[in-house]
Amino acid sequence: MQTETMPRLMNQPPQQAQLSWASQYRLLLRLLITDYRSAGPFLLLIGLVLPLGFMWILKQYVGTGPDATWMLAGNIVMAISFGSVSFAIQRTALMKVEGELDYYGSLSVHKSSFLAALFTESIVFALPAMLSSMLFGHLLLDIPLLDLASGVPIALLAAASMTIVGSTIGSYAKTMVHFAIYSYLPYLAVTFFSPVLLPIEKLPVFLQFTSYLLPTGQAALALNEIFEHSYGLRLWSLVAALCLWLIFAVALALKKLDWRT
Amino acid sequence: MQTAFVIENLVKIYPKSAKPANDNVSLTVQQGEVFGLLGPNGAGKSTLVRQLAGMVKPTSGTIRLFDVDMIRNPREASRFVSLQPQNIWLPAQSMPLELLEVTARLRGVPPAQAKKDAESLIHEFGLTPHLSKKIQILSGGLRRLVAIAVTIIGGRPVVILDEPTNDLDPEIRRAVWKRIQQTSQEGRTVILVTHNVVEAEHTLNRVGIMREGKILAVGTPEQLKAHIKQNVRLEVVINPDYATAITTFILSKWPHAVQLGANRYTITLPQQAVQPAISELLPNLNQMMDFRIVSSNLEDIYFELSGGDRIAN
Numbered sequence: 001m002q003t004e005t006m007p008r009l010m011n012q013p014p015q016q017a018q019l020s021w022a023s024q025y026r027l028l029l030r031l032l033i034t035d036y037r038s039a040g041p042f043l044l045l046i047g048l049v050l051p052l053g054f055m056w057i058l059k060q061y062v063g064t065g066p067d068a069t070w071m072l073a074g075n076i077v078m079a080i081s082f083g084s085v086s087f088a089i090q091r092t093a094l095m096k097v098e099g100e101l102d103y104y105g106s107l108s109v110h111k112s113s114f115l116a117a118l119f120t121e122s123i124v125f126a127l128p129a130m131l132s133s134m135l136f137g138h139l140l141l142d143i144p145l146l147d148l149a150s151g152v153p154i155a156l157l158a159a160a161s162m163t164i165v166g167s168t169i170g171s172y173a174k175t176m177v178h179f180a181i182y183s184y185l186p187y188l189a190v191t192f193f194s195p196v197l198l199p200i201e202k203l204p205v206f207l208q209f210t211s212y213l214l215p216t217g218q219a220a221l222a223l224n225e226i227f228e229h230s231y232g233l234r235l236w237s238l239v240a241a242l243c244l245w246l247i248f249a250v251a252l253a254l255k256k257l258d259w260r261t
Numbered sequence: 262m263q264t265a266f267v268i269e270n271l272v273k274i275y276p277k278s279a280k281p282a283n284d285n286v287s288l289t290v291q292q293g294e295v296f297g298l299l300g301p302n303g304a305g306k307s308t309l310v311r312q313l314a315g316m317v318k319p320t321s322g323t324i325r326l327f328d329v330d331m332i333r334n335p336r337e338a339s340r341f342v343s344l345q346p347q348n349i350w351l352p353a354q355s356m357p358l359e360l361l362e363v364t365a366r367l368r369g370v371p372p373a374q375a376k377k378d379a380e381s382l383i384h385e386f387g388l389t390p391h392l393s394k395k396i397q398i399l400s401g402g403l404r405r406l407v408a409i410a411v412t413i414i415g416g417r418p419v420v421i422l423d424e425p426t427n428d429l430d431p432e433i434r435r436a437v438w439k440r441i442q443q444t445s446q447e448g449r450t451v452i453l454v455t456h457n458v459v460e461a462e463h464t465l466n467r468v469g470i471m472r473e474g475k476i477l478a479v480g481t482p483e484q485l486k487a488h489i490k491q492n493v494r495l496e497v498v499i500n501p502d503y504a505t506a507i508t509t510f511i512l513s514k515w516p517h518a519v520q521l522g523a524n525r526y527t528i529t530l531p532q533q534a535v536q537p538a539i540s541e542l543l544p545n546l547n548q549m550m551d552f553r554i555v556s557s558n559l560e561d562i563y564f565e566l567s568g569g570d571r572i573a574n
Contacts, residue, residue, distance in 0.1 A: 018340070019369055027363050034354040037395065099350035103411075106314060107367045108339040260316050260335065 024109045028117035035091070035121065047083075047128020051075060055136035066228070067199060072137045073223035074196035076151065077216055079133055080159040081186040081196075083126025088118060088163040089186070092170030093179040096258070101171060105259035115164055115253050122163045123156065130155060143227055151223045154239065158219030161245035162186070164253045171258040189216045196220040215245045263327075265419055265450040266290040266313060271322035273308050273474075282308040284474035286322070292418065295441060295451045297461050299563050300471035306454045307347055309471070310421045313452065314344035326419070343368070345412035347423040347454075349404045353397035357388050357407050360396065361414050368415025375414075382410040386436060402428040409437060413444060420444055423454040438464050462559040470563060478562075485562045493535050494555040495528045495542070496521075503548035510545060514538075524550070529561075 019027070036043065058071055095101040104114055134148040166186070173179045190196050193210040194217030200208055211217030222238040225231070266289065273283040282305045290296045298306045311317040313324060315331060315338025324331040331338055351360060358379055365375035383389055386406050391399060396407060405428050412420055422441070426434045434457075441464055445451050455461045462482050469479045478485060499507045501524055511518050511526055515538070518528045530538055535554065542552065 019367065024367065027367050031352050031355055031360070031363050034352060034356075034359075034395075037354045099346060099348045100352060102316060102344070102346050102350045103352065105316060106339055106342075106344050107364070108369070109367060260339070 018108065021110060021113050024113035025116050028104070028109060028114055029120055032117050032121040033124070036124065043125065044128050047079075047126075048132045051079070051129055051133040051136055055133070055140045059140045068141050069143065069227045070199045070220075070224050071197050072133065072141060072143065073151070073220050073227060074190075074198070075133045075137075076130055076155055076223055077158065077196045077220045078190055079129035080126050080155055080219070081162065081190045081216055083129050084119075084122035084159045085162040085166045085186045086183060087125040088122040089166040089170040089182050090179065091122070092118070092167045093173035093182050094170075096171050096173045097176060097179055101259050111254055111257055111259070112250070114259075115167060115250070115257070118167050119160055119163045122166075123159055126159065147227050147229070150226050154219055154222045154226065154242070157239070157242045157246060158215045158222075161215050161242065161249040162189075164246075164249040168249075168253045168257045186216075189214055193217075194220065212241075215242055218242050218245070263292040264289055265292045265326060267323075267325040268313075269323045271309070271312065271324065272320045273305075273312060273317065274320045281305075281320070281474050283312070283319075286474070286476050288469060288476060288479065290450060290452060291467075292327075292450050293445055293448045294466040295445045295453060295464055297453045297455060297465040297468045298471060299455065299458060299461075299468055299559070303473075304471040305474040306471055307423055308474075310344065310423055310452060310454055311346070313419075314338055314342045314421055316344065316346075341417060342419040342421060343412045343415065343417040344421045345408050345423060345425060349401070349408055351396045351404065351408060351411065354395050356393065356395055357399075357410075358383055358392050360407065361410055364411050365415045368417060370415055378414055382414055385440065386410055387433065400428075402430065402433065405429060406433060406437070409440075413440065417449070419450045419452065421452045421454075424456065425453065426455065426457050426460065434460065458560040458563045459558060465559075468559065468562075482559050482562075486557055486559070488562070492529050492557050492561065493532055494557070494561070495530065495535070495538060496551075496553045496555055497526045497528070497542070497549055498551035499524045499526065500548050500550050507545055507548040510548075514541060527555075 054075055058068055058075075092101070095104070134151070137143045138145050138148055169182055169185065173182055193207065194214045195203065195207065195211075196216055196219075200211055200217070200221060203211065211221070218238045218241050222235055222242065225235040225238065268286060268288045271283050271286040272281055274281045284305075286305075286309060298309065300306055308317060312319050313326075313331075315335040318335065319332065322332075326338065326341055329337050329341075355363075361379035361382060362375050365378050366372060370378065383392065386409075388403070388406065388410070391403060396404060399407065405425070409422060409425050412422060425441075426437055429437060438460060441451050441453070445466070453461060453465065465482060467479065467481050468485060470477045470485070497507075497511065499511075504524065508526075511528070515528045515530075518526045520526055528538065539554075542549075546552070
């Protein structure tokens with residue numbers, strides 16, 4: 001008995017229907033969003049309660065001045081980091097460790113549609129906390145609703161880049177230890193490298209530099225500019241920097257998200 | 262018959278691994294056949310099928326699927342191949358029907374047909390009582406069954422099933438083997454990785470036996486059996502009350518006898534030696550609980566070629 005020698009036959013590949021990007025996105029999201037089946041009410045409760053407690057402290061101890069505005073901007077970025085980014089890292093890492101990523105990887109879908117669906121699922125995780133932060137910011141700190149609404153695109157822009165990078169990092173998890181380590185990365189960003197709850201002027205020079213560099217810091221700075229009605233060059237530079245982060249994140253994910261060959 | 266896969270000199274070496282997981286594997290798989298990969302644990306079967314499904318990048322060699330170069334176009338694999346990996350990997354909070362329907366849709370099946378196909382597979386695999394349960398709370402066997410259905414649905418021309426019948430009860434296993442045969446009759450290629458050699462024998466058109474990353478032999482079960490068909494096995498289940506006496510007797514007469522379990526031995530003999538052996542065993546019949554004569558099957562080839570030890574069962 002021997003290993004076969006290889007005939008070279010010319011074959012016509014069978015015709016396979018291909019879905020549009022939008023259909024892929026919609027169907028993938030339909031599956032991913034099932035994650036909230038058992039956790040939806042808890043998510044809503046936590047999302048509403050946590051910012052309420054934080055805003056109450058803010059009102060009591062900081063008042064309604066520039067520091068309070070800064071903290072509100074920081075709180076929105078925290079909601080994104082601990083919400084969508086943490087969720088994306090942990091969800092992708094868990095998919096990788098448990099092998100679920102194989103299911104998505106084996107489907108004939110474009111990586112970008114999977115990433116978009118994962119981003120949408122992740123942003124849903126952060127939405128209650130983000131929106132209630134804004135609502136309480138309006139009720140307790142008297143920030144106009146229009147200003148708060150103007151901050152939403154900035155928050156989404158920052159969330160998109162960080163979530164997509166987070167998903168890529170998560171896809172490299174091999175064990176539950178990796179999963180745990182990766183889960184801490186957003187905390188590292190918002191508590192050390194860009195402490196978003198503190199006004200940037202009060203930070204050491206190194207941390208001011210890293211705050212300007214990271215999307216968490218850029219988002220907090222940009223939101224603060226909007227809440228302060230400062231629509232100058234600094235704001236647009238920060239928006240441009242966030243856009244660059246998004247381009248980098250998408251390029252990185254398309255090349256490096258580890259879901260199939 | 263068209264060729265599905267042509268694999269040439271395929272090598273896979275994982276980082277930090279001294280030995281290749283696949284070592285110069287060459288193989289052809291025809292469209293519409295059920296091809297079985299047999300071999301002991303660690304033989305490289307799962308690595309091979311993951312490369313065929315585009316999930317793992319080969320170190321060297323070529324894989325052509327319907328004449329498309331899968332090394333250069335690994336994404337193409339997902340258009341033609343659906344894989345059920347060894348480990349269960351389904352979205353935990355989804356429910357069987359919606360998962361099957363969405364998977365079919367994602368494989369390009371129109372909505373109405375996707376729903377019909379999903380319902381049909383659910384019925385066929387006896388999953389109807391579990392329709393409103395999340396995948397997460399299904400038993401291991403049921404989850405594997407859903408995974409097989411997910412792999413089959415959507416009409417991919419190549420279906421790869423890695424250990425499909427693990428954890429399944431006999432009745433459901435029969436349904437799975439029947440479905441695998443149907444899938445092949447539809448003109449789709451099925452590649453099976455299995456340890457369930459005896460059951461698989463009736464389903465497989467051809468078999469590849471692997472050990473230490475290499476393909477040792479490829480052929481139809483009949484071709485492979487022809488090499489050892491002169492041998493017959495005597496299987497003896499000993500009476501525990503006479504364990505020492507009968508064991509000593511068996512091992513003294515046939516030192517090559519292999520212990521299968523605590524009270525079970527198998528003796529492989531050439532055909533002409535069977536009659537004298539039975540004559541020697543019969544006077545000790547009271548010391549045995551069961552005694553069977555078994556002609557060689559795919560399992561014998563598996564053990565002979567793969568060098569695997571028979572294990573207790």
